[in-house]
Amino acid sequence: LMFGKARTCNIVTVPEHEPSECNIVILGAMGSGKSALTVKFLTKRFISEYDPNLEDTYSSEEAVDQQPVLVKVMDTADQDGPVNCERYLSWANAFIIVYSIDNRSSFEACQQYLETVTVYCKGLQPEAPVVLLGNKVDMERYRQVSKADGAALALRFGCLFFEVSACLDFLSVQHIFHEVVREVRRE
Numbered sequence: 761l762m763f764g765k766a767r768t769c770n771i772v773t774v775p776e777h778e779p780s781e782c783n784i785v786i787l788g789a790m791g792s793g794k795s796a797l798t799v800k801f802l803t804k805r806f807i808s809e810y811d812p813n814l815e816d817t818y819s820s821e822e823a824v825d826q827q828p829v830l831v832k833v834m835d836t837a838d839q840d841g842p843v844n845c846e847r848y849l850s851w852a853n854a855f856i857i858v859y860s861i862d863n864r865s866s867f868e869a870c871q872q873y874l875e876t877v878t879v880y881c882k883g884l885q886p887e888a889p890v891v892l893l894g895n896k897v898d899m900e901r902y903r904q905v906s907k908a909d910g911a912a913l914a915l916r917f918g919c920l921f922f923e924v925s926a927c928l929d930f931l932s933v934q935h936i937f938h939e940v941v942r943e944v945r946r947e
């Protein structure tokens with residue numbers, strides 16, 4: 761490699777960076793597919809039966825736009841909406857709030873999470889990006905929440921919006937997590 765002016769410069773030592781970290785919390789009603797999405801992202805596999813009460817945090821070394829990042833995913837398992845949320849609010853760099861497009865009440869549950877998270881995030885520096893995510897698009901025939909309704913709710917809260925399926929292609933699930941990392945980097 762040729763560095764035009766480099767020859768006249770003193771040697772600059774570039775610090776060895778530890779890979780940056782990105783803590784992502786997955787929220788939403790029971791049964792919306794939080795664990796299925798988390799497992800799909802981490803293993804590329806769809807696990808159809810996952811302990812509904814298990815909450816855990818997983819790590820994965822990812823390369824997003826050729827830059828390494830340690831992505832940590834907290835797969836929550838709350839039964840009654842956003843209660844006892846201190847454990848993830850202060851930990852998170854970003855939030856993914858999931859509903860199932862074939863279940864209207866799971867969509868309605870998102871509103872509470874959106875309120876809790878956006879109230880907490882207001883004025884935070886750096887801001888924590890929030891994604892509203894409609895899961896189970898493979899269940900199109902049983903759809904109860906239109907794409908327009910999802911987009912409108914996201915617009916109201918100023919967050920990103922995607923629809924996906926945990927049991928279809930891996931890349932579209934991975935894309936969402938990587939977009940979250942990009943958003944966190946922009947903050």
Ligand code: GDP
Nearest residue numbers: 790791792793794795796808810896925926927
């Ligand atoms: P959680 O309670 O939000 O963690 O939901 P789970 O990940 O345990 O999923 C709840 C149920 O929905 C399970 O029976 C999953 O197999 C199913 N499920 C999850 N994601 C999808 C999806 O994208 N499509 C379909 N058809 N079923 C899904």
Ligand code: MG
Nearest residue numbers: 794795812837
């Ligand atoms: Mg779960």
